Amino acid sequence: MDIFIQQLFNGLTIGSVYSLVALGLTLVYGILHIPNFAHGALYMLGGYVTLTMMVYLGVNYWISILISIITIGILSVLMDRLVFHPLRKSTPIQHKVAAIGMLLFLEALAQLIWGADYRQMPTPYGQVIQFADVTLTVQRLIIVVAAIAVMILLYLFLKKTFMGASILAMAQNREGASLVGINTNKVAVITFFIAGTLAAIGASLTSPINLVFPGMGHLVILKAFVIIIIGGMGSIPGAILGGYILGFSESIGATYISSDYKDIIAFVLLIVILSIKPQGIFAKGGV
């Protein structure tokens, strides 16, 4: 039983990070209507920027995260303005090729700057808390609390402000958004910025318990992709719920089946859920 509770907590930790990354992916999906694979590179760079600030410049953990958030947010906007926006009249396949191209380019760039080594990010929150028979590190607790706080803020922003509503509006009907006077270019910029910050937050929070390396975005973006398929493309609650479903499945699976297979769970889950609900859990519309 204690192992089970321990694994539930671990699932909550991993799931929080998955949800953050998937949320960014799903928001940008509302603008581009393709999954932006380069989002994985933003996640990776988010980890490196925080690492660099802390290790090379000796900046405090939270300030490092803040710098990472701003840097990756801006990078995400540049990605849209310099690559996706000029391609807006072209076909979805060209968007996909461009996204994969950027992923590869940014990874090569990271390898050039930081090398191919796996790095450990230090954390000022390594303390262990014993809770009955469950052990948790303060860092893991911070991941969960911070991620949930960010998601609540995002929810309030989307639901309670005109700027947030304009993001949802553009995702649901782009021309409709134009016709009520929303500047769709502005909305695209804001959306890419938010997606970038979510990737940076996810990476910065999780890097102290994982490792930072050029390919760290691969598995995460693949899983985030699975999550938004499971949750329904473009669905916000779907991305959050999907992230936690995957987090829990992985940590429980790693304990009771085998940790060697934990990365396969995402794809098994994908097949199972899609065979039951082909449109995803939060499928939109009547189809």
Place this chain on the structure above:
Amino acid sequence: MLKLVNLTVKYGNFEALHRVNLEVDHGEIVVLLGANGAGKSTTFQTISGLNKPVSGHIMLNGQSIAGKSPDKIVKMGIVQCAEDRKLFQQMTVQENLMLGGYVHRGKKSRLRATLQEVFELFPILYEKRSNPAGSLSGGQQQMLAIGRALMAKPEFMLLDEPSIGLAPLIVEQMFKSIQQINQEGTTILLAEQNANAALSIADKGYVYESGKVVVQGSAEELLANEEVRKAYVGA
């Protein structure tokens, strides 16, 4: 005054509008008649800035607006209620309406007052205010689309075939509402295939045929015109 001068619009090589001239004065209801594919929606899309004209001018109160972005045109007071309504399907009725007032988002109390006016015009929208737009019937969705456009307090409202696909009783109600909106001060440009009903509330009209205006005149003149009657009134 809204004025189109020799407006020509192309989709690729296909000329959808050829030197269209049109004038809408303040307070009027002006009807665009024409069969499917005649160019009515293209006219609206171009006024709204979703299409760019190849040549010609669009003048709003003496100022050229052709080529401006759609959001600027809404800010300048021209709002379109599109043929396929373009609602935000997963949002509630009230959320759709509030977004209609996006250009006035700084003035919350004024928005609330406008929302009340829309609810008075279409009481069913008040009843359904918490339902997703996608769950409404066709007639209710059309009312929502018109209500959303009204939230911007436009000087000019472009209504693209609001009666399409609606039951006759609802169509009648829809035209009454349009007339009421006009009497409350909004100038209306109405595209319709339902010529009889449209001309009965209109001041004047333009008849389109393959991208050109072929007949124009007051509502009475058009109703009396043999060719127009044959082609569009079905009499």
